[in-house]
Amino acid sequence: MAPTPKSEFLRIIMERGFLADCTDLTALDEALIEGPVTAYIGYDATAASLHVGHLLNIMLLRWFQKTGNRPITLMGGGTTKVGDPSFRSDERPLLGPEQIQSNIDGMQKVFAQYLDYGDGKAMMLNNAEWLDGLNYLDFLRDIGRHFSVNRMLSFESVKSRLDREQSLSFLEFNYMILQAYDFLEQHRRYDCRLQMGGSDQWGNIVNGVDLTRRVLDREVWGLTTPLLTTSDGRKMGKSQGGAIWLNGEMLSAYEFWQFWRNTTDADVGRFLKLYTELPVDECDRLGALSGSEINEAKVRLANEVTTLLHGADAAASAEATAREVFEQGGAGGDLEVVTIGADTLPLSIVQLLAQTGITGSGKEAKRLIAEGGLRLNNDAVGDPQIQVDAGMIGDGLKISVGKKKHRMLRIG
Structure with missing residues (x-):
């Protein structure tokens, strides 16, 4: 044909x-x-x-x-x-x-x-x-x-x-x-x-x-x-904390929004075409952005997908909460930024925490993971062998140690 x-x-x-x-x-x-x-x-x-x-x-x-x-x-x-x-x-x-x-x-x-x-x-x-x-x-x-x-x-x-x-x-x-x-x-x-x-x-x-x-x-x-995988080879729909559920009772609208906001740069245009109703030309334009501009394309993706499932109000609320947490640190404070050289990556999460000083040692990092006290972009981490690379960090990877200690990891 x-x-x-x-x-x-x-x-x-x-x-x-x-x-x-x-x-x-x-x-x-x-x-x-x-x-x-x-x-x-x-x-x-x-x-x-x-x-x-x-x-x-x-x-x-x-x-x-x-x-x-x-x-x-x-x-x-x-x-x-x-x-x-x-x-x-x-x-x-x-x-x-x-x-x-x-x-x-x-x-x-x-x-x-x-x-x-x-x-x-x-x-x-x-x-x-x-x-x-x-x-x-x-x-x-x-x-x-x-x-x-x-x-x-x-x-x-x-x-x-x-x-x-x-x-x-x-x-x-x-x-x-x-x-x-x-x-x-x-x-x-x-x-x-x-x-x-x-x-x-x-x-x-x-x-x-x-x-x-x-x-x-x-x-x-x-x-x-097609059976989709992300650009880094992971099965679509999986995160560090498990499945990304569509029922609000099993996964909040905010967590759902965050999943899409954390999309790898290379996947943004493709996911906009598949998971939103934006015109194809607009999806291509947004997907071609780079630098800090691609972050706004990710926000657009997160808002569009979350609106379809949870409604426009839930999407707007999730974006507002995310901006407060990531850009202002929440509760009026600033997130402490920690940098790491791209040439040192990839590293296991244990090595990364110890090398950047977020934890005092690899042993402390392993204990933290075993006790369920570590989260990456709000996803619980259960595997100390998880590899962190430049694509995973993207424009910033939020690392939460316990309930009160938060760091923003950037490549610098």
């Missing part, structure tokens, strides 16, 4: 960096032009909140709706009872029905911030609706016969587990069949013609496309987004 698709949805997601693969981009483009199209992304209820790693695909659903299509958020009330084995080294712990429902309740709060569920514009479904009542023998006869075990074993998500000689239970092996069945059922019930997800779900998505075509002889498609 032409480099620039004709449909608004595909044009937007391609220029903003959302697209990894599609089973038939030309046919999907034509269907979107005729539109509207219904598409879904599935979310298993394995935690009480979604995290930043989910935000890319939530934004994908938001763009899908904003371009006149109907998104479905599919809660995995049924599949969570099995557990997705994709690219895992061990089996997920099995959750009871009460915990699964509690997790779904927490996840639904996040989706309501990004999608409009009024008047059938978006739909929220639970695959327990059709999975819980399945007759096993009927399911094997009607659905299982369409799956080749040889082909299932060839998918990278399964093959990588077996190649490492790690156990894969029969329960987990069934997961890809159940996910494929989800697509089939949603096509039957709601004319859903597109499944989207992260690129780690490619095999599962292709299974659903193939099953729907085999059983119903209908043309449907699959589309994936």
Whole structure:
């Protein structure tokens, strides 16, 4: 197909960096032009909140709706009872029905911030609706016969587990069949013609496309987004203190804002395109800034992303608090600035604390970390081997020792 698709949805997601693969981009483009199209992304209820790693695909659903299509958020009330084995080294712990429902309740709060569920514009479904009542023998006869075990074993998500000689239970092996069945059922019930997800779900998505075509002889498609890492190679959504949760009860709006404010310089333009609705030209302009100007681009990023999730007032409050803490030291005082030469980096956090005199010795630094008394940019530090490099320091790294001692580390 032409480099620039004709449909608004595909044009937007391609220029903003959302697209990894599609089973038939030309046919999907034509269907979107005729539109509207219904598409879904599935979310298993394995935690009480979604995290930043989910935000890319939530934004994908938001763009899908904003371009006149109907998104479905599919809660995995049924599949969570099995557990997705994709690219895992061990089996997920099995959750009871009460915990699964509690997790779904927490996840639904996040989706309501990004999608409009009024008047059938978006739909929220639970695959327990059709999975819980399945007759096993009927399911094997009607659905299982369409799956080749040889082909299932060839998918990278399964093959990588077996190649490492790690156990894969029969329960987990069934997961890809159940996910494929989800697509089939949603096509039957709601004319859903597109499944989207992260690129780690490619095999599962292709299974659903193939099953729907085999059983119903209908043309449907699959589309994936790239698996994101930060420019320094870290998995998107992880910090020193753990997952960046999207529920305000699990992570404050201020901490969420800080996560985005601390984005590495090289990631600012890319993240603006993916996680905000600013025009692409503006994202490119902000991402190209350097020196002290890139800091204001990071503030813009933090404000835009926080506004989408927590609201404009929460974003403004977080920015005001951050400026007080970082620029004025909080409580009317100034943060003491500590400098370190770029040529001495990288250093472990223990070496850095001792070398800069923030702690009296490496031994004291290790004790501080072990007792949970050290924070970097308000994230708790639990690993004394964490490496601090110039990219991590950026325009300034706030080091908190206990509750009252704060230092701003800069390269000088």
